[in-house]
Amino acid sequence: MRKVLVLEDEANIRSFVVINLKRAGYDTLEASSGEEAMEIVKRNPDIRVALLDVMLPGIDGFEVCRRIRADNAKIGIIMLTARTQEMDKVTGLMTGADDYVTKPFSPAELTARVDALYRRTGGEPLLENGVIRQDPFLLNTRNRTMEKNGQRIKLTQVEYSIIKLFMDNPGKALSRDEILESVWGRDYFGEVKIVDVNIRRLRLKVEDDPQNPTYITTVWGYGYKWGF
Numbered sequence: 001m002r003k004v005l006v007l008e009d010e011a012n013i014r015s016f017v018v019i020n021l022k023r024a025g026y027d028t029l030e031a032s033s034g035e036e037a038m039e040i041v042k043r044n045p046d047i048r049v050a051l052l053d054v055m056l057p058g059i060d061g062f063e064v065c066r067r068i069r070a071d072n073a074k075i076g077i078i079m080l081t082a083r084t085q086e087m088d089k090v091t092g093l094m095t096g097a098d099d100y101v102t103k104p105f106s107p108a109e110l111t112a113r114v115d116a117l118y119r120r121t122g123g124e125p126l127l128e129n130g131v132i133r134q135d136p137f138l139l140n141t142r143n144r145t146m147e148k149n150g151q152r153i154k155l156t157q158v159e160y161s162i163i164k165l166f167m168d169n170p171g172k173a174l175s176r177d178e179i180l181e182s183v184w185g186r187d188y189f190g191e192v193k194i195v196d197v198n199i200r201r202l203r204l205k206v207e208d209d210p211q212n213p214t215y216i217t218t219v220w221g222y223g224y225k226w227g228f
């Protein structure tokens, strides 16, 4: 399992991070305090990457980082910092951390940083040779093909472009106009309904039950979302 620890005291940020890491194929362990995080690390020596929020009640993220690092040289550590925090302080205390991400961050940015650190800590690459893996899907951006559970799904170029947009933005509500502009281009003169037509066809191809979609969900009155 690709175990990642997420230490964040704010529940909404924590679940946002967890949802996106799960989408990217990671197995997440959650902690809301530094003390809890230390316990989890002790019980799970196979954790490969830890995301540590800096500002916490009780012991802060830097102290957690220092303590984890004291016992474990191999684990990858990414600090989650707020924009308002002085970067001098952050970088000065970064000695034990491998990377830091500034809030607010996009799911794509966060996943890219975790992927990079995961690879550096010796894990099998999640994104190799232009492959995006979001279980059970695999998108090959070189030859523009998609697989679900290892089975090839035949996509038109437009469908591929929509899926690529979704996989680059897991969990994010995308408006019909946004999808139209991104896939068909700004100069497209047709109707935005073309988006719905393609989504309907895509659901037949990617969903387990197209009548009850779970991968491409509808955001009523707005657009669509990939997952959750």
Ligand code: CA
Binding pocket: 008, 009, 010, 053, 054, 055, 056
């Ligand atoms: Ca915090």
